[in-house]
Amino acid sequence: xKLGDKPVRIGVAIAGLLPGAALAxxxxxDRLGADPVEAIxxxxxxWALRFLLLSLCMTPLQRWLGAPGLIRHRRTLxxxxxxxxxxxxxxYLSLDLGFDxxxxxxxxxxxxxxxxxxxxxxxxxxxxxxSSRRAIRKLGKxxxxxxxxxxxxxxxxxxxxxxxxxxxxLEPGIYAxxxxxxLAxxxxxxxxRKSADYARLARAEARPGSDQP
Amino acid sequence: MDEPQTPESDATTYNNFYEMxxxxxDPARNAHLLRSxxxxxxxxxxxxxxxxxxxxxxxxxxxLEERIYRLRCVEAWSMVIPWVGIPLGDVIRRLEPTSxxxxxxxxxxxxxxxxxxxxxxxLDWPYREGLRMDEAMNPLTLLAVGMYGRTLPGQxxxxxxxxxxxxxxxxxxxxxxxxxxxxxxxxxxxxxxxxREYGFYANVNPEVSHPRWSQARERRIGDWSxxxxxxxxxxxxxxAGLYAGMDLRRNF
Numbered sequence: 001x002k003l004g005d006k007p008v009r010i011g012v013a014i015a016g017l018l019p020g021a022a023l024a025x026x027x028x029x030d031r032l033g034a035d036p037v038e039a040i041x042x043x044x045x046x047w048a049l050r051f052l053l054l055s056l057c058m059t060p061l062q063r064w065l066g067a068p069g070l071i072r073h074r075r076t077l078x079x080x081x082x083x084x085x086x087x088x089x090x091x092y093l094s095l096d097l098g099f100d101x102x103x104x105x106x107x108x109x110x111x112x113x114x115x116x117x118x119x120x121x122x123x124x125x126x127x128x129x130x131s132s133r134r135a136i137r138k139l140g141k142x143x144x145x146x147x148x149x150x151x152x153x154x155x156x157x158x159x160x161x162x163x164x165x166x167x168x169x170l171e172p173g174i175y176a177x178x179x180x181x182x183l184a185x186x187x188x189x190x191x192x193r194k195s196a197d198y199a200r201l202a203r204a205e206a207r208p209g210s211d212q213p
Numbered sequence: 214m215d216e217p218q219t220p221e222s223d224a225t226t227y228n229n230f231y232e233m234x235x236x237x238x239d240p241a242r243n244a245h246l247l248r249s250x251x252x253x254x255x256x257x258x259x260x261x262x263x264x265x266x267x268x269x270x271x272x273x274x275x276x277l278e279e280r281i282y283r284l285r286c287v288e289a290w291s292m293v294i295p296w297v298g299i300p301l302g303d304v305i306r307r308l309e310p311t312s313x314x315x316x317x318x319x320x321x322x323x324x325x326x327x328x329x330x331x332x333x334x335x336l337d338w339p340y341r342e343g344l345r346m347d348e349a350m351n352p353l354t355l356l357a358v359g360m361y362g363r364t365l366p367g368q369x370x371x372x373x374x375x376x377x378x379x380x381x382x383x384x385x386x387x388x389x390x391x392x393x394x395x396x397x398x399x400x401x402x403x404x405x406x407x408x409r410e411y412g413f414y415a416n417v418n419p420e421v422s423h424p425r426w427s428q429a430r431e432r433r434i435g436d437w438s439x440x441x442x443x444x445x446x447x448x449x450x451x452x453a454g455l456y457a458g459m460d461l462r463r464n465f
Contacts, residue, residue, distance in 0.1 A: 034227030034434045095437055113425045167335045167406055168235040
């Protein structure tokens with residue numbers, strides 16, 4: 001079996017859902033401490049950022065490790081990031097704001113830290129919607145450009161996390177460092193590589209039943 | 214107060230005490246490092262009776278009282294806690310302040326071995342807080358030595374902490390070693406760290422947002438949804454008069 005094969009991809013998807021399942025189980029069993037809402041908010045947001053980082057690691061890792069097939073996990077990881085980000089936003093909207101649209105508008109207009117997080121989710125949404133094979137085929141080269149939004153989402157999410165901190169910037173700083181590293185690789189690490197490569201990879205990803213890009 | 218008390222297990226495991234770590238659970242894990250006995254308090258500045266006073270002597274003249282107060286954190290969560298302590302005003306009167314004493318400044322212990330969070334400069338240690346004299350003398354202001362009928366645990370600021378129920382929790386400084394009466398407004402830790410976000414007064418005020426989040430509502434620990442925050446954390450009747458004529462938007 002190769003790294004990009006379907007059973008491996010299913011395994012990655014299941015593994016990616018485990019943190020969410022563990023969080024739900026802990027919430028039901030009252031094991032999230034004194035403020036479970038805060039715990040769920042924090043954990044879901046952090047997992048969204050982790051999966052976004054992981055999904056954007058696949059291309060450089062594939063190149064360095066010479067491990068073809070890694071890139072085929074990008075979609076699963078990206079969808080997981082979107083899923084956790086959606087939970088993060090839903091908890092905020094329901095339990096923090098009580099579904100009050102006025103409070104949401106106030107937060108978005110007056111609190112850039114929240115607006116930036118919301119923008120990250122907005123940037124991820126079209127990517128999740130165009131992650132199907134059909135969409136990749138249909139969009140062709142435009143799919144490639146559209147999916148560069150993932151980098152924007154990463155920058156916004158890293159800023160959102162940094163900005164949420166009161167005084168201790170250590171943890172969000174580590175994530176921001178990883179994000180900056182990935183962006184730097186994206187800029188400097190591809191001389192000689194044409195974006196056509198990515199387009200080819202994306203098309204290969206879209207080809208049903210193909211094991212190798 | 215007819216509101217249910219926060220379970221003791223929550224109030225002693227969910228703490229903001231950065232000297233013991235910045236995670237909410239860190240203080241309970243690190244509290245064993247704090248040696249709260251023997252303890253003494255340095256009293257200095259504009260008082261007739263300055264000195265380094267052993268905690269027992271400091272407390273002895275005052276009968277302990279139980280006070281059940283709401284605690285509203287600036288992070289928009291809250292608890293209801295039964296404190297045991299003595300009114301700060303009684304203590305100050307006994308120290309005989311001079312006519313120049315306009316403010317009271319407090320300091321937390323500085324010792325990175327006992328308070329390992331001080332090994333990282335998250336804030337400019339030691340933690341400092343302060344009150345205006347009339348705030349310090351208000352009968353609600355308490356120097357606590359216990360909670361839930363027991364001695365104060367380390368993570369809650371053993372052996373001596375301030376409780377100012379109408380102000381955000383960060384005003385209620387923990388593990389106090391120094392009390393100084395002075396003429397000028399004292400510098401305070403969170404105000405030094407982020408002056409746009411944390412003022413000297415820090416009165417609970419649903420009308421004045423923190424720059425990054427609303428203060429209109431709060432989550433009472435134990436609840437899933439939020440409830441409206443009350444002006445002065447519900448103690449307006451007792452303390453609003455202290456701020457008559459002041460612009461509370463400017464003096465946040």
